[in-house]
Amino acid sequence: MKVILVNERGGTSRSFNFGGLSKALLGLCLLGLPVGAFWLATALPVAESDVLDGRAVKAWNKALRKQQEQIGDAERDAREQLTALTVKLAEMQARLTRLDALGERLTSIAKLDEGEFQFGVNPAVGGPEDPGISGVSDLPYQPPEFLDVIGDLADQIEDRQMQLSTLESLMARRKLQDEQFIAGRPITKGWMSSRYGYRTDPFSGRRSWHKGVDFAGKNGSDVVSVAAGVVTWAEDRYGYGQLVEINHGNGYTTRYGHNSELKVKPGDIVKKGQVIALMGSSGRSTGPHVHFEVYKNNRPVDPATYIRRTGR
The missing domain is CATH 2.70.70.10 (Glucose Permease (Domain IIA))
Structure with missing residues (x-):
């Protein structure tokens, strides 16, 4: 292969002869130019994409850590509230026990008919069954939720208080009648x-x-x-x-x-x-x-x- 170079100023020329090896090297160079240009054209966007992906990962990690902290705070609050509810439930149960004991004692002191006031047992209730919403009676039994248990306990305490209030009024009337009952002597000695x-x-x-x-x-x-x-x-x-x-x-x-x-x-x-x-x-x-x-x-x-x- 022969290459001639011409000088525009002096009009002189110069020729170069290339062998087989030189031809191969020159072909590689000519082919490498478009490959290098393509690489340069694509290398920068890929690097920018990598940078953006790294920022997104950091942002997601930060958001996840924040959510984990919020979940931890919520769990602590839930535990504290559950502890408070447990203590409240224990207090209500203790109060109900004291009310039952007091009611039974007052009933015994007042010598009321057996069964007239019953403390320590659930109040008697009843009434005809009303299906209400269609299909409700066919639903399987669902155990009461924690708050429902507390509500039932509060209702029992209210029932005991009503019984005690009625018993107190009854005993007050009986005491007044006993006080007004004329009996005994008008002197202490004589x-x-x-x-x-x-x-x-x-x-x-x-x-x-x-x-x-x-x-x-x-x-x-x-x-x-x-x-x-x-x-x-x-x-x-x-x-x-x-x-x-x-x-x-x-x-x-x-x-x-x-x-x-x-x-x-x-x-x-x-x-x-x-x-x-x-x-x-x-x-x-x-x-x-x-x-x-x-x-x-x-x-x-x-x-x-x-x-x-x-x-x-």
């Missing part, structure tokens, strides 16, 4: 010196009607109310001397006469067994004693019937 009915009058010597009973004792000893009530009289009254009158409701009234000192005044609410006066000999009396009367519907009755009572 003896019965005169009974209800006809007797010889100690002043005139004639036969007269005695509408109460007399209890003799030591001057200044306690005079007590035989039942709870409201004081309607607390001052001097003809024949009775210093008198205390108490209205017990249900048509019952009691009177305590001949006292030396009064411990109550009109309008006072007195309890059963409360000291209302001190024994004396005021009014029409021959010595220290208390004249005790019982009225039912404004009519005097024999106090002996109520004195012998032992209470409810």
Whole structure:
């Protein structure tokens, strides 16, 4: 192969002869030019793509780490809430146990009919079956969720509280009735010196009607109310001397006469067994004693019937 090079300025020329090896090297060079150009054209985009892919991977890794942290925080919060719910459930169960124990104790103390108040068992419920939504009754049984269990427990506690409230009202009424129940003697020390009915009058010597009973004792000893009530009289009254009158409701009234000192005044609410006066000999009396009367519907009755009572 022969190559001639011509110089434009001097018009001279120069020739080169190539052998087989030279021809091969020259062909490789000529073929390498387009290959190199293609490589240069494609090498830069590939490198840029690699850079972009690396940034995306880092961004995804960062997002995943953040989500893992959020999941960890959520798990911790869930554990804390579950612990709090468990503690709350234990407190409610303990409260329910105390309510049951208290209710059973009060029921026993009140001597209520067996079965009237039942603590420790679920309240009785019932009613006709209503399928409601079609196919609901055919669904398999689903165990209650944790929150449903807490709700059921709260309902049981509310039921116990309702029973206790009813029991408290019942016991309060019964206690009030017991307090108003006239029973016992109007003194703490002394003896019965005169009974209800006809007797010889100690002043005139004639036969007269005695509408109460007399209890003799030591001057200044306690005079007590035989039942709870409201004081309607607390001052001097003809024949009775210093008198205390108490209205017990249900048509019952009691009177305590001949006292030396009064411990109550009109309008006072007195309890059963409360000291209302001190024994004396005021009014029409021959010595220290208390004249005790019982009225039912404004009519005097024999106090002996109520004195012998032992209470409810």
